[in-house]
Each structure stands twice: as structure tokens, then as C-alpha cells.
Amino acid sequence: MERRQPAPLALRRKGAVPAREWLVVPAAGEARTAEFGKQRIMEMTGLPARDLRVLDPLLSYPSTILGRDRAVVVNLEHVKAIVTAAEALVPDPVNPLLRPFLTDLHTRLALPDVPSTSPATDRGTDTDQSEGNGPTLALYRSGSVKILPFEFKVLEVCLEHTCKCLESEVWALEKEAYPALDELTSKVSTLNLEHVRQIKRRLVELAGRVQKVRDELEHLLDNDMDMSEMYLTRKLTFQGFSESLGRVGSNKDASTYHDEEKEEEDRDDDIETGRESFAYVKPNIEELEMLLEAYFVQVDGTLNKLYNLREYVDDTEDYINIMLDEKQNQLLQMDVMLTTATVVVTAGIAVVSLFGMNIHIDLMKDPETPEEARIKNMKFLETTWGAVAGCIVIYLLAIYAGKKSKILQ
Known part of the structure; x- marks a missing residue:
């Protein structure tokens, strides 16, 4: 070119x-x-x-x-x-x-082709080269020599490099994700949550790319006609065989008009026979199928790693939500206990307010003798400690009632 x-x-x-x-x-x-x-x-x-x-x-x-x-x-x-x-x-x-x-492609194409011979057909069968049409038709007919076609060599390098790149990206993501998720379970902070969010975004994007490669390989494996279309060397071989039949028929010398007509009919029959034989040959796609299956399994394994990582992320999120729910429940219990204490203290304040009213009673009169002063002091202490003890008893009864009804733990 x-x-x-x-x-x-x-x-x-x-x-x-x-x-x-x-x-x-x-x-x-x-x-x-x-x-x-x-x-x-x-x-x-x-x-x-x-x-x-x-x-x-x-x-x-x-x-x-x-x-x-x-x-x-x-x-x-x-x-x-x-x-x-x-x-x-x-x-x-x-x-x-x-x-x-490109380095892998040059290296792979530089390797010499090592044909493998079949024991049943390795008897010195000649494989004549057709003129500039690549592998011979005898190669595909007898199957004595099996050499990977050029297009499959390049396709294999493309698949291998793609799988290798996806595998390396998954490995790097796993190396970063698992420690970050473990750190998040031990300490929930804004920085750790943002880091995990970015990891999850990359995980979803990478899983979509790997899934597309897997779906494309699966589509090819499910469609035999698409795989047979990829045998470019074999199609060129059959095309060259049909053209050689046409050239053989055109080189015959015609002595009479009848002979020419007969030979032309024979030539057309030969060409038509060659075309019909090509049309009715069942495409052998086993070689390409095995190649695609090998990399399909590798891509599927890479996708499974991403699914396992996704499940680990989901489990970590569930664990974090459980921890947050537990903390929320503890805060609610503390709020209930503080509210109960406030109500009880309010009851004590009501008692103090009653005694602080400006009402003329004997208890509010100034003592005239030391004995009356001592009695009034004792009544003051008894009232004070009695109000405090009453508040404590009411609080304990409220807490006991809450635990018995399983409102509090």
C-alpha cells in the first residue's frame, strides 16, 4: 500500500x-x-x-x-x-x-508462526499456495495445519490489553476502597464519607465499562454468523478458489463453436459449483469461539470482583446506618430522661412556690423563744428534704415505668 x-x-x-x-x-x-x-x-x-x-x-x-x-x-x-x-x-x-x-502488538506479530499438525492428516500432504491469497484452501479443507489467522492475532492482542487495563484499574480501586471503607466503619467523619462517595462513583463507572465489554463478547458468542464474518483470511481463500476456477475455464482453447459453447457451459457449471460449495460450507468458528470464551471468562471474573466490592460498599453503608440509628436511639433515650427530670424538678419548684407565697400563717411568724426557732428550723429542713426525696422517688418511678414498658433500655 x-x-x-x-x-x-x-x-x-x-x-x-x-x-x-x-x-x-x-x-x-x-x-x-x-x-x-x-x-x-x-x-x-x-x-x-x-x-x-x-x-x-x-x-x-x-x-x-x-x-x-x-x-x-x-x-x-x-x-x-x-x-x-x-x-x-x-x-x-x-x-x-x-x-x-502497540508494544504488545509488535511483539506478538514478531513471533514466528508454529503450525500444529494433526496426527490423522500428517502424511506429507502438500499445501499449495494460491497466488497472493494468503493461506491455501487445503489448509482449511484438511485441517492439517492450524495457524492463527492474522486478524485473530490482532484481535487477541486487543482483547488481552483491554482485559489487562481493566484488571489493573479494578486492582487499584480495590487497593484504595477496602482501607477507606474499614476506616469509615471505625470513624464516621465528613472527610471519610466524601472519600467513600468518590470511590463509589468510580466503582459504578468502572462496572459499567466492564459490563459493556462483557456484553459485547457475549453477543458475539451467541451469534455464529457474526463470528463467521470475522474470518477474513478464510473468506479471501474461498474467493481466490472461485476466481481460480474461472481462470482455468477461460484458458481453454475452443476449436469449434459447439465446443466453445460446451466448454463455456462447463466452465459456468464449475464456477457455480464452487460458489455453491462455498455457500453451503458450514462455518467452523470453534477457533474464534475458544478465543472469545477465554477473554469472556476473564472479563466476567473482573466484573465479579467489582460486584463483590459493590456488596462490601453496601454492607458498609448498612453498618453505618445501623450505627447512626443506634446513636439516634441513645440521644432519644437521653432526651426522655432529661425531660422526666425537668418535670420532676418542676414539681419541686411548685412546692417551693407554695411556701414562698406571702400568706400570714403561724409558720411564717417570727419565733419568740429559742425553742420555737429550733422547731421552725426542723420543720424547714423536713419540708425541704421531703420535697427533694419526693422528686427523686417520682423520677425513679418514671424511669422504672419507662423501662418496664420498653420505652427505655
């Missing part, structure tokens, strides 16, 4: 040539960067414009994996790529978040 020259800055500013930087990673060869417009990407991959919007950084799209006729669109968190049978296109390769992903 030839490299497009960068458009002039003035044209890009005017919007005449909307170009975007892409990293082109071929199946064989060195990776290179180039600038392609949307129309050029559509010509290279056969994707419609609506699929390219999934990779637009200005639009917010959830995690999606789309299988199309000539390409697979991958949008998993910050990992975005268009994968064909021969190359992978990664937009915005200068993004710092993509550096680990």
Missing part, C-alpha cells in the same frame, strides 16, 4: 482534506505511519461511514467489535483498530495510552 503524502496545512484547516494519522501494521514487514482521509480508509477496508464513526475520538461510543466483509472494527476502551486480513490500522498512534498496546 502506497503511503499518502500529508496534506497541506492550509487545506486541512479549511477541511478540504480531512486526514488522520494512522499506524499501518502489516502481517509481514515493518510498521509505518501515514495520513489517510475517511474516504481513503473506506476504499481500503470496504467499511461504511457509520462504522468509521465508532473510531471517532470526538464521539463517545461504547465498546464494540464489528465483523464486516473485508475488515473487523475493534473499539475496546482506548484500543481502536481496523483489522483486515493483511494489515491492521491503528488511529492516533502517538496517544500515550496506546504505547503498551
Whole structure:
């Protein structure tokens, strides 16, 4: 694929040539960067414009994996790529978040393919190469050689990097959340409550992202046709086989008009037979299914960790609410006891008020002899201590009645 020259800055500013930087990673060869417009990407991959919007950084799209006729669109968190049978296109390769992903991708593609042979078919079967069409048809017919196609290698790196990033975020959140929740149970304060609130917000956001990745993998696993569409190399192989049948029929020499007509009919029958055989071949999606299931289990385990953390947060909230209810009950009991004491003291004040009235009685007269003074002092003390004792008795009876009726504990 030839490299497009960068458009002039003035044209890009005017919007005449909307170009975007892409990293082109071929199946064989060195990776290179180039600038392609949307129309050029559509010509290279056969994707419609609506699929390219999934990779637009200005639009917010959830995690999606789309299988199309000539390409697979991958949008998993910050990992975005268009994968064909021969190359992978990664937009915005200068993004710092993509550096680990690009490193893993280069490392994985640099590893040599080690084909595994089946014991039942390992008898020196020749696997002829079709002209520029990737793996041979005999590879898929006999199953003697099993090499992971290029598109699945790239897809595996995308899934692995996405799962690794989500797992690291969950681990960091758990490392921060559990100590904060334990601290909140020991000391309820405004600072601790605000910290837990922020953790809960991050937890909900992260759980939604992980849930979307899990739902997308589950959707692919439940739809065999979507998975069969992602076998780009196999589709190119069958397409090359059908074209080779057409070329064989067109190279035959015709001696007579009858022979030409007969050979043309035979050629059409051969091509139609090849097409019918391709149409009626049951897609073997076991390889991709096993790949998706492995990462589905990993994402599901990550989601379970978030659910466990969410349950721990809910349990902590319930515990805090129970503690607050207990404190509130203690305050209510104290309020009842203080109110009872106020009522009792008010009763004593009423007795004092009665004796403080300006009424002429014998008790209010000045004593004439020391004996009368002593008697009046004794009556004063008896009245005072009697009022105090009465208030205490009334208070104790009120508290006893409250505990007996289980109003107080």
C-alpha cells in the first residue's frame, strides 16, 4: 500500500482534506505511519461511514467489535483498530495510552508462526499456495495445519490489553476502597464519607465499562454468523478458489463453436459449483469461539470482583446506618430522661412556690423563744428534704415505668 503524502496545512484547516494519522501494521514487514482521509480508509477496508464513526475520538461510543466483509472494527476502551486480513490500522498512534498496546502488538506479530499438525492428516500432504491469497484452501479443507489467522492475532492482542487495563484499574480501586471503607466503619467523619462517595462513583463507572465489554463478547458468542464474518483470511481463500476456477475455464482453447459453447457451459457449471460449495460450507468458528470464551471468562471474573466490592460498599453503608440509628436511639433515650427530670424538678419548684407565697400563717411568724426557732428550723429542713426525696422517688418511678414498658433500655 502506497503511503499518502500529508496534506497541506492550509487545506486541512479549511477541511478540504480531512486526514488522520494512522499506524499501518502489516502481517509481514515493518510498521509505518501515514495520513489517510475517511474516504481513503473506506476504499481500503470496504467499511461504511457509520462504522468509521465508532473510531471517532470526538464521539463517545461504547465498546464494540464489528465483523464486516473485508475488515473487523475493534473499539475496546482506548484500543481502536481496523483489522483486515493483511494489515491492521491503528488511529492516533502517538496517544500515550496506546504505547503498551502497540508494544504488545509488535511483539506478538514478531513471533514466528508454529503450525500444529494433526496426527490423522500428517502424511506429507502438500499445501499449495494460491497466488497472493494468503493461506491455501487445503489448509482449511484438511485441517492439517492450524495457524492463527492474522486478524485473530490482532484481535487477541486487543482483547488481552483491554482485559489487562481493566484488571489493573479494578486492582487499584480495590487497593484504595477496602482501607477507606474499614476506616469509615471505625470513624464516621465528613472527610471519610466524601472519600467513600468518590470511590463509589468510580466503582459504578468502572462496572459499567466492564459490563459493556462483557456484553459485547457475549453477543458475539451467541451469534455464529457474526463470528463467521470475522474470518477474513478464510473468506479471501474461498474467493481466490472461485476466481481460480474461472481462470482455468477461460484458458481453454475452443476449436469449434459447439465446443466453445460446451466448454463455456462447463466452465459456468464449475464456477457455480464452487460458489455453491462455498455457500453451503458450514462455518467452523470453534477457533474464534475458544478465543472469545477465554477473554469472556476473564472479563466476567473482573466484573465479579467489582460486584463483590459493590456488596462490601453496601454492607458498609448498612453498618453505618445501623450505627447512626443506634446513636439516634441513645440521644432519644437521653432526651426522655432529661425531660422526666425537668418535670420532676418542676414539681419541686411548685412546692417551693407554695411556701414562698406571702400568706400570714403561724409558720411564717417570727419565733419568740429559742425553742420555737429550733422547731421552725426542723420543720424547714423536713419540708425541704421531703420535697427533694419526693422528686427523686417520682423520677425513679418514671424511669422504672419507662423501662418496664420498653420505652427505655
